[in-house]
Amino acid sequence: MMPALGHLALQLLQAVLLVMIAPVAAGFVRKLKARLQNRQGAPVLQPWRDLLKLFGKEVVLAEHASWLFRTAPYVVFTATVMAATVVPALWLATPLSLTADVIALVALLALARFFMALAGMDIGTAFGGMGASREMTFSALAEPAMLVSVLVLSLHAHSTNLTAMIDYTLHVQLALHPSLAFALAAMLMIALAENGRIPIDNPATHLELTMLHEAMILEYSGRHLALMEWAAQIKLVLFATLIVDLFLPWGIATAFDATSLAVAFGVWLAKLAVLFVLLSLVETGMAKMRIFEVPEYLNAAFMLAFLGLMTYYMLEVGV
Amino acid sequence: MQFAFLLLSPLMGALLLGFLAAPRPAARLNVAVAAVTLAASLWLAVDVLAEGPHTAMGDLFFLDSFNVFLVVLTAFVGLTTAIFSGPYMHNELTHGRIDSQRLRLYHAMYQLFCFGMLLGFTTNNIGILWVSLELSTMATVMLVSLYRTTASIAAAWKYFILCGMGIALALFGTVLIFYASLHVLGHGNEALTWTLLKQHADKLDPAVLSIAFCFLMVGYGTKVGLAPMHTWLPDAHGEGPTPVSAVLSGLLLNLALYALVRCKLLVDAATGTHLAGNIMIGFGLLSLVVAAFSLHRQRDVKRMFSFSSIEHMGLMTFAFGIGTHLASFAALLHMTVHSLVKSGIFFTVGHAAQAMGTQKMAEIRGLIRHHPAIGWGLIVGTAAIAGFPPFGVFVSEFLLFTAALESYPWTVGVLLLGLLIAMAALFRFVQQMVFGEAPETARPVAANMLPVYVHLALTLLLGLAIPAFLADWYGTAARLIAGGGGA
């Protein structure tokens, strides 16, 4: 019984770690961007402080807000945290690994997005409705792309289970797989879009007319706002972990002992740091695209994912 | 030796004519070069008849009775067209439609076209066959756009783009054949050498060759002018100078069909089924019917006769598709008489259009009164192409019907219907142009009707009695084609 309990504890610890690290990661990216723009920037822990402060503030509700508006933050936060729980970050064979299915993962994220859009429309302001409609339009394009790019990996591993996929990548003989390269490129593009990062959306401002994510949560305040912001930060780390898991899983612990777990933790942090440095470079180097160019961007991501699928069938089956 | 003459004379001719600007000497040189080519081809034919099929210059060239007969036909029509184009192009020069620079281009490209044709017929390498077909296409593109009018440039562009796409598919088919033969014949030239491919056809992968044939069919079929890929053909014929229309219809389409038949033989031998033949029958019948109905909608005389070419290429494709000895015999004979008659008709039509100053059939009237030779030439040529009894076309179509009745009886109805509809259209338009009063605007032309008479006389001869040596020749070629067939 004891090892099982230990395993469960580790699973929980892993999820808690991911959730706790998320605001720090957001602060890290902000700091990096500030330094790249020759600014001093807020401290790395600033997002944590913001969250704590928001939790202490009173909630101001709009006159027309229904129960939907009030429950949405909890649903969004819970769905995101659940998604975070199933993604292996440190250890491969977690007790809940059987539930760690990528399609379920995509569905959980879709649920969160759905409630966020509902809440945006519920309040009845122009901004909320606009943000919601845009968000849903783009997600209709982004989700197929993400599913197809995940599918490429699943085809390689013959499973949609995350643990099985990671296990496959860890043990497969090293070879050139053009399909995986395409899938990775598509996944990176989708990750930028899904998290509202710069070529698609600007996470730092409420002022742009083209904003998506910020428009939907414009009416939130107090602990509701804190939950929404936190969920967005978790989602960023979640995507980063997912990409790292699927494409570069080396270093993740396969055995349950202290050294390999410690190594896995260090490697995970290092990989996240590298990804976030790349992210801040992209965000600094690129301009936000105009809103009607976004579908084309997402189409391109879809085409890349599809090319991955086609090259898998055309070149790699039977290799 | 004969070979050197056959291929080098048009090539050198093209080079020389490229530098010769004076119109009259250039026209004479053109005829002389074509005559040398014809002499060389006859010499070759005698050799092949005496010795049987053989390869030349290593395995690079290959001659059997099938292609040597086409070589002679090409050289012959090449010569008569050169004779015809002398006065015709001179008329165009005096009417101011072209200048002497363009005439120089015309002569050079004409000989380059002949070179491409002869190379295509004699080469033993299906890759080179593709290259030469593309070469003659490009030469004719330049010829079609010779007048530099909006319509001729548009027609040339359409011709180039459509045939470029078609020919690309044919190249893909060729690559697929190479891909199949790689495992059998190794990596060198041998893998595309037709004779070797034919020898080892049973070892080639049938699945690959079936797919390759689909590409070759669509690709070369575009050049043959088979429906539904035929849309470039009427434009190119209608807008180019008349000698070019004559060689396009009379020769280039033959080369494309020849390439297709060569590939069919390989595919048949490899697959052992009649798949390729059935595909060809389908395309052939479709082209026949489409062309027959389109004939009625034409208003331009050259476009009308180009639809008639589509119709007859459809017939030949159909006949080669049946693939029996009799059908192949009919197809070869039809190829000969169609080339002769159709180029003869285009010569006549060209002079008629010059005399009337227009190609519109509604404005061409009273040819018999205005210029009896042209009028009678047109009406006799039309009778010949429509398949009236004393002419060769009748014989070949009769043989074709017999062959179709033997193997595919249900197609005879379609054939008959198509031919009747086409005949109705031809006569409906031609009798209007030939009879009646000539319009005031008609001008006298210096017409050289000799090539027309020669062509029609030969067709008549082939209709009355095929000379024994020629019948033998067709028989050998037909056996060659049918022997490889699955039927």
Place this chain on the structure above:
Amino acid sequence: MSAALLHQLVNGLAALMLLVSFSLLAQHRMLAVLQWFAAQGVLLAATAALVAYGTGDSNLYISAVLALALKGLLLPWLLWRIVRELHVHREVEPLMNMALTMLIAIGLTLFAYYVIEPIERAAELLTRDSMAIALACVLLGMLMMITRRKAVTQVVGFLAIENALFFAAIGATNGMPMVVELGIAFDVLVAALIFGLFFFQIRSTFDTLEVEALHKPLVEEEEER
């Protein structure tokens, strides 16, 4: 170089080839089209050089040099000069709906796979090769010729088809015989020259490079009659 590694590298290049073909189809601007076209040429040269190194067939080095010089540098440069001289380089091309084009492109790729698949199964090889991708690129080139309105882009489509065929010859069969390859290269060069000539003629007689204008005289003549 081991056969397996060579095969993998060629397959990687095939995947890139497919990517380039799709990108070529998706471009709006003339300069971008020509850049991708040049990239395709360079990719071809790389493939030829790789196969030459891998198989030790020194003839293929000639092909590689030819591809680089002709398709990677000369033709894009020539086309760019023509485009600049005719002042069509700034124009954003009106296209068929991009999403629809892409959907058709996906369909064509699937079709290519469907056509070639039985061959590869029948060939009983342990490895797959790039024939299906080459066919897909040929079909994509045709799609480009059909959906574009400018004469120049039609020509790029035509040349892209030639590139794909060259790739089929190099990637899937390790090179056609030298005679054939030289013949094809010569044909392509002549075709490009004729195209170049045509641009100026079309421009001077029609005052535009839109292909639709080209259909007009033929249609008008038809109606007039």
